[in-house]
Amino acid sequence: MADIETIALVKDIDVDKYKYGFTTDIESDYAPKGLNEDIVRFISDKKNEPAWMLEARLEAYRRWLQMDEPTWAKVHYPKIDFQDLYYYAAPKGSAAPKSLDEVDPKLLETYAKLGIPLKEQEILAGVRKQGEKSELDEEGNEYTSGKVAVDAVFDSVSVVTTFKAELAKAGVIFCSISEALREHPELVKKYLFSVVPQGDNYYAALNAAVFSDGSFVYVPPGVRCPMELSTYFRMNAKNTGQFERTLIIADKGSYVSYLEGCTAPTREESQLHAAVVELIAMDDAEIKYSTVQNWYPGDAEGKGGVYNFVTKRGDCRGSRSKISWTQVETGSAITWKYPSCILRGEESRGEFYSIAISNGRQQVDSGTKMIHLGKNTSSRIISKGIAAGRSDNTYRGLVSAHRKATNARNFTQCDSLLIGDKCGAHTVPYIEAKTSTAQFEHEATTSKISDDQMFYCMSRGLSQEEAVALIVNGFVRDVLQQLPMEFMAETQKLIGISLEGSVG
Amino acid sequence: MTLLNIDNLHVKLEDEDRDIIRGLSLTVNPGEVHAIMGPNGSGKSTLSYVLAGREGYEVTEGSVTFKGEDLLEMSPDERAAKGVFLAFQYPIEIPGVATMQFLKVALNAQRKARGEKELSTPDFMRLVKDRAAKLNVSQDMLKRPVNVGFSGGEKKRAEILQMAVLEPSLCILDETDSGLDIDALRVVADGVNALRSPDRGMIVITHYQRLLDYIVPDFVHVLSKGRIVKSGDKSLALELEEKGYAEFTQDAA
Ligand SMILES: Nc1ncnc2c1ncn2[C@@H]1O[C@H](COP(=O)(O)OP(=O)(O)OP(=O)(O)O)[C@@H](O)[C@H]1O
Ligand SMILES: [Mg+2]
Numbered sequence: 001m002a003d004i005e006t007i008a009l010v011k012d013i014d015v016d017k018y019k020y021g022f023t024t025d026i027e028s029d030y031a032p033k034g035l036n037e038d039i040v041r042f043i044s045d046k047k048n049e050p051a052w053m054l055e056a057r058l059e060a061y062r063r064w065l066q067m068d069e070p071t072w073a074k075v076h077y078p079k080i081d082f083q084d085l086y087y088y089a090a091p092k093g094s095a096a097p098k099s100l101d102e103v104d105p106k107l108l109e110t111y112a113k114l115g116i117p118l119k120e121q122e123i124l125a126g127v128r129k130q131g132e133k134s135e136l137d138e139e140g141n142e143y144t145s146g147k148v149a150v151d152a153v154f155d156s157v158s159v160v161t162t163f164k165a166e167l168a169k170a171g172v173i174f175c176s177i178s179e180a181l182r183e184h185p186e187l188v189k190k191y192l193f194s195v196v197p198q199g200d201n202y203y204a205a206l207n208a209a210v211f212s213d214g215s216f217v218y219v220p221p222g223v224r225c226p227m228e229l230s231t232y233f234r235m236n237a238k239n240t241g242q243f244e245r246t247l248i249i250a251d252k253g254s255y256v257s258y259l260e261g262c263t264a265p266t267r268e269e270s271q272l273h274a275a276v277v278e279l280i281a282m283d284d285a286e287i288k289y290s291t292v293q294n295w296y297p298g299d300a301e302g303k304g305g306v307y308n309f310v311t312k313r314g315d316c317r318g319s320r321s322k323i324s325w326t327q328v329e330t331g332s333a334i335t336w337k338y339p340s341c342i343l344r345g346e347e348s349r350g351e352f353y354s355i356a357i358s359n360g361r362q363q364v365d366s367g368t369k370m371i372h373l374g375k376n377t378s379s380r381i382i383s384k385g386i387a388a389g390r391s392d393n394t395y396r397g398l399v400s401a402h403r404k405a406t407n408a409r410n411f412t413q414c415d416s417l418l419i420g421d422k423c424g425a426h427t428v429p430y431i432e433a434k435t436s437t438a439q440f441e442h443e444a445t446t447s448k449i450s451d452d453q454m455f456y457c458m459s460r461g462l463s464q465e466e467a468v469a470l471i472v473n474g475f476v477r478d479v480l481q482q483l484p485m486e487f488m489a490e491t492q493k494l495i496g497i498s499l500e501g502s503v504g
Numbered sequence: 505m506t507l508l509n510i511d512n513l514h515v516k517l518e519d520e521d522r523d524i525i526r527g528l529s530l531t532v533n534p535g536e537v538h539a540i541m542g543p544n545g546s547g548k549s550t551l552s553y554v555l556a557g558r559e560g561y562e563v564t565e566g567s568v569t570f571k572g573e574d575l576l577e578m579s580p581d582e583r584a585a586k587g588v589f590l591a592f593q594y595p596i597e598i599p600g601v602a603t604m605q606f607l608k609v610a611l612n613a614q615r616k617a618r619g620e621k622e623l624s625t626p627d628f629m630r631l632v633k634d635r636a637a638k639l640n641v642s643q644d645m646l647k648r649p650v651n652v653g654f655s656g657g658e659k660k661r662a663e664i665l666q667m668a669v670l671e672p673s674l675c676i677l678d679e680t681d682s683g684l685d686i687d688a689l690r691v692v693a694d695g696v697n698a699l700r701s702p703d704r705g706m707i708v709i710t711h712y713q714r715l716l717d718y719i720v721p722d723f724v725h726v727l728s729k730g731r732i733v734k735s736g737d738k739s740l741a742l743e744l745e746e747k748g749y750a751e752f753t754q755d756a757a
Contacts, residue, residue, distance in 0.1 A: 461584035461614035474600030
């Protein structure tokens with residue numbers, strides 16, 4: 001009996017199941033439609049940026065004009081008309097809210113609806129739990145969550161950042177990148193574009209030209225950031241691209257854990273999202289960067305949905321530095337994303353833990369690059385791809401060792417799980433070792449949820465969908481455990497939701 | 505009321521023209537323990553799968569009612585919520601899912617389906633700890649993924665633990681005794697006996713009369729080629745042990 005038989009015909013995913021699909025009815029300021037140098041100037045002007053920033057943007061724009069859209073990824077979509085988009089949309093009056101009291105209540109409501117509490121008082125008073133209690137872990141303990149500081153980005157602007165004062169006491173700077181450009185220009189100038197240069201790739205160049213907001217984090221030497229930091233991106237305005245830029249610097253011997261979450265309303269038109277994230281870890285510093293991406297995936301026929309073209313790169317600049325990427329990708333119509341580590345410092349370490357779930361007509365082409373430059377550097381890649389419906393799910397990864405990267409070590413494990421017989425999973429590993437001392441290990445598996453597992457779970461009382469969710473949660477467990485405790489339970493639920501309708 | 509009534513059941517494989525159960529009738533009342541014995545391939549596991557709702561089988565004739573309802577119309581999870589439990593002959597592995605978590609999800613799914621409140625975590629923990637201790641199931645085993653790397657005997661004990669936590673009204677044990685050492689057999693039998701109650705029925709499938717010394721049945725049935733060819737009380741098991749199946753199965757061919 002074939003494994004797929006119990007998993008009868010694949011039911012297409014239902015738009016209604018995307019529960020973050022609501023629209024916030026709010027008046028916005030837009031830049032004129034389309035893209036040209038004036039739009040770049042408009043954005044820079046809106047943000048009161050220093051002159052050098054405008055120059056850098058214009059240079060990026062000019063380079064972008066010379067570049068071609070990449071076509072090597074295993075994704076297909078109609079050509080994007082870059083002149084048919086708005087490049088800036090901001091809720092009216094959101095320019096520079098100083099405190100929560102000044103934030104439009106409609107925005108606060110939006111975030112509350114998304115489960116993102118912005119009211120510090122409530123969190124402090126314990127009125128509202130942040131995250132939720134985690135599911136029972138294997139020891140039967142329950143973890144209540146700690147405090148999490150949030151930077152909330154709505155379309156093109158950051159509307160509020162919480163717990164700033166408390167973080168400032170520890171010397172940690174956590175604010176929107178627009179604010180950082182005004183308040184800490186020297187720091188931004190020193191590090192911006194130092195990991196992902198303006199002309200790095202097509203989407204990175206576009207982002208450099210028009211990025212509107214994003215988060216900035218600086219952790220001073222020897223400081224362990226006292227709470228989780230997070231940014232919540234919300235795309236709301238129609239026909240508007242979201243181009244955020246995040247820059248995180250962990251100075252010598254510091255530690256920070258950062259999480260980003262993203263959702264967007266259900267729309268018929270596709271929405272473009274081209275973000276850039278740059279991480280810099282100095283000697284003995286550690287950055288843990290987690291993403292829970294749940295952009296609108298499009299409807300059953302593949303109509304609408306977010307095109308997610310993202311460049312994320314971390315630079316382990318110092319010796320013994322460590323950068324770890326953890327991503328849970330459940331949304332977007334198209335995902336094109338390869339969070340990478342440049343292992344420059346001696347004995348530095350890079351990690352990539354990924355859960356990528358595709359359903360309906362979603363297309364995911366994601367993976368990582370581990371570039372070993374320094375001596376005794378090590379990296380670890382654990383990728384779990386789950387394909388359901390008519391989706392396509394590709395892991396694409398590069399592990400390379402420079403001539404000087406003696407004793408570079410990598411361990412890669414790529415596991416794919418197929419649900420139904422109309423989806424595809426692909427693994428495309430690239431390995432380049434220019435030193436004979438490098439030790440690279442690669443393991444890959446592809447499996448299906450078996451009839452026996454489904455029947456066993458159902459005979460214990462689980463519905464078909466609960467059974468799939470449980471088995472998939474087991475499959476991704478190694479990666480799930482890398483997420484901050486506060487977000488584990490929520491993520492487990494999200495995995496269940498994104499697989500709804502994957503079996504008939 | 506009768507708990508389970510199987511009437512003239514005929515079952516064939518869905519994708520092969522081969523009859524496996526061929527006119528089987530059996531009635532289980534609350535409080536009764538029925539043992540089913542029979543040679544390899546006689547259809548014992550098939551019967552248990554059909555009762556639990558596994559796909560791949562087709563009922564061509566006959567009926568099964570459970571607590572007065574048509575059991576064959578229900579999905580496996582509906583049957584579970586109504587009180588059917590099958591301890592598998594070969595329990596299935598679910599990598600990455602801790603046994604404890606599995607138990608909690610299963611119990612709460614059943615409670616939800618019955619319109620009951622989900623059990624709080626402390627109450628659940630108390631329940632599992634109590635049942636696990638009685639079955640000599642260690643905390644360590646509860647943390648390990650469902651059946652992954654369990655020894656044969658551990659798998660069987662884990663099945664009975666699930667049963668003890670879920671408290672079904674019809675327990676079907678498919679060769680739960682095979683693979684158990686003598687001490688484990690005792691522990692498992694004690695666990696099963698603890699679940700015997702006036703409102704719970706059991707079907708115990710086994711090859712060995714030894715188990716029936718511990719779990720003393722009210723009835724013993726001999727299954728051969730998809731039919732019950734002889735029924736009796738517990739002395740039938742002793743007789744089988746002595747004479748083998750040949751005498752009972754010849755005329756069934
Ligand atoms: N899915 C299946 N595909 C093919 N044959 C099957 C299937 N299920 C059952 N059978 C056949 O049906 C017959 C009965 O099998 P079943 O597993 O019910 O026997 P059993 O009485 O439990 O035997 P044992 O004592 O060895 O456990 C066997 O001949 C078996 O090969
Ligand atoms: Mg059997």
